[in-house]
Amino acid sequence: GQQLNQSPQSMFIQEGEDVSMNCTSSSIFNTWLWYKQDPGEGPVLLIALYKAGELTSNGRLTAQFGITRKDSFLNISASIPSDVGIYFCAGENSGGSNYKLTFGKGTLLTVNP
Amino acid sequence: DVKVTQSSRYLVKRTGEKVFLECVQDMDHENMFWYRQDPGLGLRLIYFSYDVKMKEKGDIPEGYSVSREKKERFSLILESASTNQTSMYLCASSLVYEQYFGPGTRLTVT
Numbered sequence: 001g002q003q004l005n006q007s008p009q010s011m012f013i014q015e016g017e018d019v020s021m022n023c024t025s026s027s028i029f030n031t032w033l034w035y036k037q038d039p040g041e042g043p044v045l046l047i048a049l050y051k052a053g054e055l056t057s058n059g060r061l062t063a064q065f066g067i068t069r070k071d072s073f074l075n076i077s078a079s080i081p082s083d084v085g086i087y088f089c090a091g092e093n094s095g096g097s098n099y100k101l102t103f104g105k106g107t108l109l110t111v112n113p
Numbered sequence: 114d115v116k117v118t119q120s121s122r123y124l125v126k127r128t129g130e131k132v133f134l135e136c137v138q139d140m141d142h143e144n145m146f147w148y149r150q151d152p153g154l155g156l157r158l159i160y161f162s163y164d165v166k167m168k169e170k171g172d173i174p175e176g177y178s179v180s181r182e183k184k185e186r187f188s189l190i191l192e193s194a195s196t197n198q199t200s201m202y203l204c205a206s207s208l209v210y211e212q213y214f215g216p217g218t219r220l221t222v223t
Contacts, residue, residue: 031210042117042203042214043156088156092210099144099163099207100171105155 006089006104014112019076021107023089031092032065032072033101038085046087047074079111116140117215119204125221132191134218136204145187146212147171147179150201162187194222 006023013019023032031050035043047058049065049072056063062075072089086108090101120135138145146161148171158171160179168179176198180188187206191198199222205212 033211035214040217040219042205042217045211045213048211090212098161098169099210099212100146100158100161101210101212103156105153 004089004091004102004104006107008107009105010108010110012110012112013079015079015081017079019079019083019109020073021087021109022071022073023091023104024071025091025102026070027093028069029072029091029093029102030069032063033090033092034061034063034072034074035088035090036085037088037106043088076109079109081111081113084109084111117204117206117213119202119215119218121218122216123219123221125223126191126194127223128195130194130222132194132220132222134189134191134202134204134220136187136189136206136215137185138187138206138213139185140206140208140213141184142206142208142213143184144207144212145181146205146207147177147187147189148203148205149173149198150203150217156203159189194220196222198222 034046037043047063052069053067054065060077064073086106088106089104117138144163147159148156162168162181178190202218204215
């Protein structure tokens with residue numbers, strides 16, 4: 001099946017630092033989504049991207065839909081302790097035939113106060 | 114706000130028991146999904162449904178079945194629970210591509 005390669009697998013950073021993570025695929029995707037999962041909870045949608053080249057912000061978070069449509073990036077600026085969690089990318093490329101998403105395996109972010 | 118609720122946060126069952134996991138969404142979404150999440154394996158799709166009484170197999174349907182009798186409710190059934198079904202189970206719903214997740218049910222099968 002299709003795969004999304006998400007990197008890095010984990011990150012350990014100091015509070016206040018900026019963070020960058022990305023997701024790549026060998027296939028073209030039409031939609032990219034970024035989720036955050038707090039420990040013991042379900043994933044929460046952070047940002048949705050629908051157009052190649054699109055750059056969207058949500059507070060300190062910024063995500064981009066790669067121009068090749070095969071990648072996406074998520075940046076977090078000025079990290080704080082509550083940013084701790086697992087960040088997942090997800091993509092859709094069914095062309096509307098179904099609404100399934102393909103998920104990356106996640107980036108575990110640890111923020112040291 | 115979209116709200117997806119799951120019947121239990123934690124569940125402990127014995128091998129061989131029949132297990133029902135319930136999911137309810139309040140946003141009139143057509144699509145509903147069941148995933149399991151295991152360390153190192155990410156989210157894996159078990160089944161999904163795009164309409165009442167409609168269902169499709171996901172990537173790992175073996176050992177599971179589903180029921181969708183009403184639009185807002187999607188149930189996951191483990192006919193005979195086994196220890197390898199110990200996992201975090203996540204339900205999601207969507208109108209189109211943006212999926213909204215419930216809080217998850219951590220199932221332990223002993």
